[in-house]
Amino acid sequence: MTPAEMRAAWARDGFFVVPDLLTPAEVAALKAEAAAICRGERGAVDGLPEDRAGTDDEVTARCLAIHFPHKISAAVRRAAAHPRVVQVLREIIGPNVKAMQTMLFVKHAGKPGQAWHQDENFIPTRDRSLAAAWIALDDATVENGCLWAHPGSHRAGVLWPDAAHGDARFDPVKEARAFPYEREGGTALPVRAGGAVFFHGYLLHRSLPNITTHGFRRALVTHYMSAESLLPWDMGGRIAPTKDMRDVLPVCGEDPYAHKGLADLAVPYVRVESGATAWRAPAMT
DSSP states (O other): OOHHHHHHHHHHTSEEEETTSSOHHHHHHHHHHHHHHHTTOSSOOBTOOSOOOSOHHHHHTTOSEEEOGGGTOHHHHHHHTOHHHHHHHHHHTOSOEEEEEEEEEOOBTTOOBEEEEOGGGTSOOSSSOOEEEEEESSOBOTTTTOEEEOTTTTTTOOOOOEEOOOOTTBOSSOEEOSOSSOTTOOEEEOBOTTOEEEEETTOOEEEOOOOSSSOBOOEEEEEEEETTSOOOOOTTTTSOOOSSOOOOEEEESOOTTGGGOOOOOOOOEEOOOTTSTTOOOOOOO
């Protein structure tokens, strides 16, 4: 995909897929890093299961997702600022980019998905520059819970209201409502391991449960924005309200607010899946 094609897809659809963004060796290294994080070997993670016995796969399977792994993992920080990622970010955001959140999704067989949502509803930017890089560490398929999106849903510039959903297919994060698209519609975005989906902060997207009987749908997700914009994000109430949250990771270019310094606020934690744990993969025949 050429830079011009990226920009056109970004404006039209709000997303595009870049195959083979990472090499197989880089993917394997991140899988090993995920296991080390889930074992607690890289540092403290709030909510990490106490039972860490077993193989890497057995230990990793006990977590749905870990937020802010970059705070304890140099490997995740390197991946967030990978040269091939930065090359894409310069096309869709601009020359000066910062990251504020990473998420390591594990999603073993039987784990829930996440209902329709817009990332900008959770991470507010002042200039609508929020963008995500969703890097597949396993082949992401319809069966194991790849991303789905409503193409073009970012263009209206509307943040749709959200509310609790009570749908056992999904984790407890609120679901967007009242949007002019079919709830069970959308476009599936399967991607091979090492490939990435880049998508806009206003894009409606979701993932369904992993209905396979074994295996993972691991992904490393990083959220980015223009370094020129302030970030009035309180991490979902985890920190005091602020006009400009400075626990950020400069990725490329210049930081116009470097004079403010950087903060150390985020604490890695395991995403809660209660409310969806009753869901189990159906028997496969």
